[in-house]
Amino acid sequence: MDAExxxxxxENSGLRCTPQRYAVMAxxxxxxxxxxxxxxxxxxxxxxxxxxxxxxxxxxxxxVQAGLVREVAVEGRAARFDAKGIRHHHFICDRCxxxxxxxxxxxxxxxxxxxxxxILRECELIFRGLCKKCALPRASxxxx
Amino acid sequence: MDAExxxxxxENSGLRCTPQRYAVMAxxxxxxxxxxxxxxxxxxxxxxxxxxxxxxxxxxxxxVQAGLVREVAVEGRAARFDAKGIRHHHFICDRCxxxxxxxxxxxxxxxxxxxxxxILRECELIFRGLCKKCALPRASxxxx
DNA sequence: GAATTATTTAGATTATATCTAATATGACAT
DNA sequence: ATGTCATATTAGATATAATCTAAATAATTC
Ligand SMILES: [Mn+2]
Ligand SMILES: [Mn+2]
Ligand SMILES: [Zn+2]
Ligand SMILES: [Zn+2]
Numbered sequence: 001m002d003a004e005x006x007x008x009x010x011e012n013s014g015l016r017c018t019p020q021r022y023a024v025m026a027x028x029x030x031x032x033x034x035x036x037x038x039x040x041x042x043x044x045x046x047x048x049x050x051x052x053x054x055x056x057x058x059x060x061x062x063x064v065q066a067g068l069v070r071e072v073a074v075e076g077r078a079a080r081f082d083a084k085g086i087r088h089h090h091f092i093c094d095r096c097x098x099x100x101x102x103x104x105x106x107x108x109x110x111x112x113x114x115x116x117x118x119i120l121r122e123c124e125l126i127f128r129g130l131c132k133k134c135a136l137p138r139a140s141x142x143x144x
Numbered sequence: 145m146d147a148e149x150x151x152x153x154x155e156n157s158g159l160r161c162t163p164q165r166y167a168v169m170a171x172x173x174x175x176x177x178x179x180x181x182x183x184x185x186x187x188x189x190x191x192x193x194x195x196x197x198x199x200x201x202x203x204x205x206x207x208v209q210a211g212l213v214r215e216v217a218v219e220g221r222a223a224r225f226d227a228k229g230i231r232h233h234h235f236i237c238d239r240c241x242x243x244x245x246x247x248x249x250x251x252x253x254x255x256x257x258x259x260x261x262x263i264l265r266e267c268e269l270i271f272r273g274l275c276k277k278c279a280l281p282r283a284s285x286x287x288x
Numbered sequence: 289g290a291a292t293t294a295t296t297t298a299g300a301t302t303a304t305a306t307c308t309a310a311t312a313t314g315a316c317a318t
Numbered sequence: 319a320t321g322t323c324a325t326a327t328t329a330g331a332t333a334t335a336a337t338c339t340a341a342a343t344a345a346t347t348c
Contacts, residue, residue, distance in 0.1 A: 018314090018324080120272075127264055132262055
């Protein structure tokens with residue numbers, strides 16, 4: 001949507017606004033589906049200019065380091081990515097691995113004593129269970 | 145330590161107490177270092193009987209499914225494993241990826257309205273930042 | 289003890305991510 | 319405009335993590 005705003009946020013982070021990097025960022029901002037690197041690579045290559053796999057991974061790394069993108073590790077599956085827009089939590093489906101946004105609310109921080117010499121950057125709350133699609137009864141008997 | 149208790153918990157979960165599976169479970173119970181599958185594989189093979197890599201992965205999968213072991217996905221690194229003893233949260237180091245236990249406290253659940261048709265199994269709270277070792281000033285200038 | 293089922297195994301295979309080193313691009317000083 | 323230099327991109331190779339395969343072994347049931 002706001003091409004200039006994307007350009008600005010990249011440059012504010014000391015990153016050049018290259019076509020490839022812009023395409024990754026724009027794609028993440030207009031989707032809330034938490035795509036994998038492979039999905040992003042495929043998506044940005046449906047429009048010119050072409051971007052290589054290494055560049056897609058490099059740019060995702062840079063964007064995460066710059067704090068513009070969040071990486072979500074899912075057990076046994078490829079990492080998923082998420083433009084950091086409004087704050088929210090994540091629901092991860094035990095069965096299909098999909099990551100869904102959940103309304104944000106404040107999380108109590110640990111007692112400072114329990115942190116010791118660690119430096120806390122953030123508290124991340126992850127909900128786990130079955131997504132809507134996987135929770136439906138859907139004849140589990142027939143399939144098993 | 146309590147060999148019979150381990151045997152019981154495996155069998156209560158419908159899993160045979162094989163030497164290989166027992167070794168994985170016992171190793172996880174006597175370490176709180178959140179080892180990777182490769183580290184567990186290596187550790188259990190320092191004592192007889194030998195266990196193959198596939199068996200180590202198979203058993204970890206079975207133990208996680210049975211709810212006896214927790215798997216912790218860390219971005220860009222191998223998964224780590226943890227016998228589920230007393231409840232606790234996790235601190236994951238941004239820099240070295242180490243997973244450390246943190247004192248448990250209750251986490252507020254999401255408003256039921258925001259769950260929709262999803263089925264919630266658990267809320268997981270993850271702290272991120274720098275572990276004690278990585279937080280130390282340690283002449284970062286000299287090394288870079 | 290034969291049949292059945294669960295488990296283990298070595299090695300191949302897949303999936304995911306990173307590295308390499310050659311090339312291209314953009315910023316900026318002249 | 320042109321040269322310089324840091325940054326970014328690229329194809330393909332490589333590394334790492336995890337799973338699959340099919341045959342062998344071990345335990346359980348009949
Ligand atoms: Mn999200
Ligand atoms: Mn733990
Ligand atoms: Zn699902
Ligand atoms: Zn650390």
